[in-house]
Amino acid sequence: MTVPAPYHLALSAVLFTLGMVGVLVRRSALVVFMSIEVMLNAVNLAFVTFARLRGVVDGQLLVFFVLVVAAVEVVIGLAIIVDVFRAMETVDVDDVDLLRG
Amino acid sequence: MSTADLVLVGPELVLTIAAVVVLLQDAWATGGVLEPQTPRPAAVWGSLAAVGLALVWDVGGRRWGPAFGGMYVRDQFTMIADLAALAAAGLGILLSSAYLPRVRLPAGEYHALLLLATVGAMVMAASGSLITLFLGLEILSFSLYVLAAIARRSRRSLEAGLKYLLLGAFATAFFAYGIALIFGATGSIDLREIGAARPSRLLGAGIALLTVGLAFEGALVPFHAWAPDVYEGAPLPVTAFMSVVAKVGAFAGLLRVFPLALAHLAGVWGPMLAAIAVVTMILGNLAALFQTNLKRLLAYSGIAHAGYLMIGVAAGGPAGTWSVLFYLLVYVAMNLGAFGVLLLLARQGMEADRVEDLAGLSGRAPWAAAALVLFLVSLAGLPLTAGFIAKLYLFRAALGAHQPVPALVGVLTSVVSVYYYLRVASAALSGGAPQAVAVLRNRLVGAALVLATAGVLWLGLFPAGFTAAVQQAARQAAAAVR
Numbered sequence: 001m002t003v004p005a006p007y008h009l010a011l012s013a014v015l016f017t018l019g020m021v022g023v024l025v026r027r028s029a030l031v032v033f034m035s036i037e038v039m040l041n042a043v044n045l046a047f048v049t050f051a052r053l054r055g056v057v058d059g060q061l062l063v064f065f066v067l068v069v070a071a072v073e074v075v076i077g078l079a080i081i082v083d084v085f086r087a088m089e090t091v092d093v094d095d096v097d098l099l100r101g
Numbered sequence: 102m103s104t105a106d107l108v109l110v111g112p113e114l115v116l117t118i119a120a121v122v123v124l125l126q127d128a129w130a131t132g133g134v135l136e137p138q139t140p141r142p143a144a145v146w147g148s149l150a151a152v153g154l155a156l157v158w159d160v161g162g163r164r165w166g167p168a169f170g171g172m173y174v175r176d177q178f179t180m181i182a183d184l185a186a187l188a189a190a191g192l193g194i195l196l197s198s199a200y201l202p203r204v205r206l207p208a209g210e211y212h213a214l215l216l217l218a219t220v221g222a223m224v225m226a227a228s229g230s231l232i233t234l235f236l237g238l239e240i241l242s243f244s245l246y247v248l249a250a251i252a253r254r255s256r257r258s259l260e261a262g263l264k265y266l267l268l269g270a271f272a273t274a275f276f277a278y279g280i281a282l283i284f285g286a287t288g289s290i291d292l293r294e295i296g297a298a299r300p301s302r303l304l305g306a307g308i309a310l311l312t313v314g315l316a317f318e319g320a321l322v323p324f325h326a327w328a329p330d331v332y333e334g335a336p337l338p339v340t341a342f343m344s345v346v347a348k349v350g351a352f353a354g355l356l357r358v359f360p361l362a363l364a365h366l367a368g369v370w371g372p373m374l375a376a377i378a379v380v381t382m383i384l385g386n387l388a389a390l391f392q393t394n395l396k397r398l399l400a401y402s403g404i405a406h407a408g409y410l411m412i413g414v415a416a417g418g419p420a421g422t423w424s425v426l427f428y429l430l431v432y433v434a435m436n437l438g439a440f441g442v443l444l445l446l447a448r449q450g451m452e453a454d455r456v457e458d459l460a461g462l463s464g465r466a467p468w469a470a471a472a473l474v475l476f477l478v479s480l481a482g483l484p485l486t487a488g489f490i491a492k493l494y495l496f497r498a499a500l501g502a503h504q505p506v507p508a509l510v511g512v513l514t515s516v517v518s519v520y521y522y523l524r525v526a527s528a529a530l531s532g533g534a535p536q537a538v539a540v541l542r543n544r545l546v547g548a549a550l551v552l553a554t555a556g557v558l559w560l561g562l563f564p565a566g567f568t569a570a571v572q573q574a575a576r577q578a579a580a581a582v583r
Contacts, residue, residue, distance in 0.1 A: 009285075016278060023271050032267055039274035046281035054288040059281075062290065065232055066277055069239050073270050076243055080250050080266055084259045093267070096260050099330040 008049040015042035029081050029091040033074075040070045106168040109175045112155035112183055113220050113227075116190075119151030120216040127209020141208035145198050145545070148212040152191045152219075159183045165577075167229055171291060174229040176581060177574035178361075178426070182226030182353040185429045188556070189345040190219040192437045195549035196444050197338035199541055203450070206251055206336065214251075215342060218244035222350030226357070231280045231290040231311075234354050238276065238318060241350045242269050245343050249335040261334025268327045269317065276314025282307030293582050296362040300369070308370070311358065319351030321411060322381040325404045329388075332400035337452045340396055341440030344403045345433045352410050352425055360417040361582050367417045367502075374415035375499075375507045381408030382507075386514040389521050395443060395454045398521065399436070402480060405518060406432060412495045412511055416502035423575035424494035427560075427567060431479070431491040434556030438476040441550045442469050448538045456525055461534030469540070472554050474526045479557050481522040482515045487561035494568075 015038055022035030044063045051059025085091050107114065123144050130143065165176045193215055201208050221241025228234035246269060250262020280290065286303035287295050298304065317324040332340045359370055385405030392398035410432075413425035445466065446453035453459075463470035479488035492515060499508040560567060 012281075016274075019274065023267075029263060029267065033270070036267075036270045036274055039271075040277060043274065043277040043281050046278065047284065050281060050285035050288075053285070056288050058290055059284055062232060062280065062284070065236065069235070069273070069277075072239070072243060073273070076246055077266055077270065080246065080259065080262045083250065083253055084263050087254075087256050087259050093263075096263060098257050098260055099264075099334045 005049050005053045008045060012042045012045040012049065015039075015045065027092050027094050029084070029093055029096075032093065033077050033081070037070060037074070040066055040073075105166075106173075108162075109164060109166060109168040110173060110227075111162065112159045112187070113223050115151055115155045115158065116216045116220045116223075119148060120213040120220075123147050123151075123216070124209050124213040127207075127212075131209070140198070140202040144208040144212045145194060148194050148216055149191065151216060152187055152194065156184070156187045156191070159187065171293070172230045172233050173224075173227050174581070175227055176577055177570070178353075178356075178422075178578035179223075179227040181426045181571055181574050182349060182429070183223045185349045185426075185433050186219050186222040186226070186346060188430075189222075189342060189349060189433045189437065190215060192433070192441070192549050192553060193338065193342035193346075195545045195552070196341055196437065196441045198545040199543040200336070200338050200444055203447070204252065204336065211248070211251060214244045214248050218248065218342070218346055222346050222353070225350040226353035228354065228357055229292055231283065231292065231295075234357065235277065235280060237350065238314065238354065239273065241347065242273070242318060245339075245347060248339045248343065249331055251339065252336050255334075255336075257334040258336060259334075261331045264334075265327055265331045272314050272317035272324065275310045279307045279310030279312075279314065282310065292357060292362040296364070296582055300366055305369070308358070308363070312355075312374075315351050315354050315358070316377065318347050319355070319407045319410070320347070320404050321377055321407050322384045322404065325381070325385070325407075328404055329397050329400040332403070333394060333396045333454075337396070337440065337444055337454070340399075341437055341444070344399065344440070345436050348403070348407060348410065348432065349429055351407075352414065352429060355411075355414045356422055356425055359414055360419075360422045361578055364417065364579065364582070371415055371417055371502065371504065374411060375504050378408050378411035378415050378507045379510045381405070381411060382510055382514045383408075386517045386521075390517070392521070393456055395456060395459075395525070396452075398456070398525070399439065402518070402521075403436070405514065406436075406480075408514075409492060409495055409511055412499050412504075412507045415507060416495075416498040416504055418498070418502060419572070419575040419579050420498040420501050422579065423568075423571040424491070424498045426571040426574060427494055427564075428491040430567065430571075431487040431557070431560050434553045434560065435476045435479040435488055438472060438550060438553030438557060439480065441546060441553060442473040442476070444546055445469055445541050445543070445550075446538055447541055448535075453538050456528050458535060458538045459525065459529040460532035462529040462540070463531075465534055466540045469550065470529050472550050473529050475554060475557060477522040477526045479561065481519045483519065485561065487557045487559075487564070490561060490564050
């Protein structure tokens with residue numbers, strides 16, 4: 001028995017929304033970053049579901065591109081967050097506020 | 102993948118290889134020292150040579166056509182957008198040559214990332230499918246995140262990088278979800294096939310999410326909040342380069358999606374994009390009135406100009422397309438020129454980024470002051486300059502598409518913008534020079550200013566040749582997606 005596609009799409013939408021709420025609510029740069037990864041994985045789920053639904057392989061292909069982009073984002077993001085922590089001893093986005101105007 | 106495909110992506114290929122070579126050569130020469138005390142001419146000249154070669158290949162190549170199964174398209178539209186991106190890269194390299202050794206920024210990384218960001222903008226301009234657009238956007242923005250944070254000792258630079266990264270990655274997620282919905286609605290990611298698909302609610306939602314990602318990169322309201330902070334915190338040459346290259350990429354992408362691929366739905370997206378344009382122009386110009394920091398002032402001015410560019414995208418059709426392409430060329434020259442003059446100044450070894458730091462510039466460096474006034478007058482869009490003609494084309498495109506409101510708001514906000522641009526210009530022309538501010542002499546920065554001045558004068562006084570080129574580019578690109 002297979003689970004019908006609308007459920008996958010609903011799960012994808014729920015995950016995306018959870019990630020979005022996480023970005024807006026949490027204050028630690030690391031958790032914000034993790035929430036963005038959840039959003040990107042929700043995108044992947046949608047791609048795979050649509051690819052199955054439509055019988056087109058393009059959607060599966062796109063997942064690999066999104067995965068690579070997410071991996072690069074982690075590498076760059078963690079490097080910047082580590083540098084920020086070294087300089088300011090905090091990764092709380094509310095405390096990083098020299099630039100205001 | 103065939104040889105013909107590789108010839109078509111030649112300009113991008115040259116820059117990518119050069120980026121890797123510059124990075125490795127610099128690491129080899131410095132032994133991995135991150136903060137070299139001496140200037141690194143090899144990185145500067147190497148990347149300049151790569152930009153020159155890509156420029157010759159781009160303009161002189163004259164080979165058009167799709168590559169990689171239609172995912173990449175090289176046509177005259179791509180050529181003009183690449184010209185703008187490569188001009189930004191060339192001027193960006195020249196302008197930063199004095200700043201980098203003075204502040205001890207890593208030259209290899211800086212030049213490699215600058216070249217890669219240019220590649221990203223060029224790939225976006227050449228996108229025939231949403232994958233290409235996505236990858237181009239990511240190559241562009243990842244390079245810019247790192248460039249914004251490249252001054253690792255400066256808390257402001259790190260904060261700029263962190264903010265840009267978090268908000269940019271957030272916008273990327275929306276962009277990717279938009280692609281997923283469009284794929285679900287049409288079963289394709291090819292821009293031509295999406296354009297031919299039946300409109301549906303799912304497609305509309307996907308396109309709205311796609312717009313979020315592009316509007317973020319172009320700093321359009323309401324996705325502009327990052328711009329003032331990131332512009333202020335990033336090192337000055339990075340701010341200068343970023344302010345133009347991100348706009349080239351974002352608006353080339355917007356043109357590929359809206360006026361070119363989705364031309365038959367112009368009645369649906371036209372009014373929405375026009376509303377974004379109106380809000381962006383009003384907010385950008387009003388906020389710029391109250392700025393005392395030059396980087397923040399130019400950030401809000403950049404938001405305002407994104408609004409002007411959006412008028413053309415919203416107007417759509419060939420007229421809207423070519424007026425945006427023309428505006429991008431003009432914007433690269435005048436905005437990088439204005440930043441270039443600021444790069445000639447140093448306040449006690451730091452950036453001179455306050456309006457009052459410019460005081461007395463006309464007495465100490467008359468040519469630089471004259472160039473600054475020219476760039477500011479052009480940014481304000483006063484007659485006889487390139488900025489005036491470029492705005493005129495945009496407003497005319499809006500009237501031709503029966504959108505009088507954005508054109509009217511554009512004219513009114515341009516009048517407002519005269520005030521803050523001329524406030525900066527009058528600071529440069531009057532008063533005694535502050536003791537703390539030194540005027541640097543540097544041949545490469547001077548050369549960049551001469552080139553930018555020549556660009557603004559040429560585009561302003563003899564626009565006919567460029568106008569014909571961009572008109573033909575818009576017609577060819579529109580015919581190819583029919």
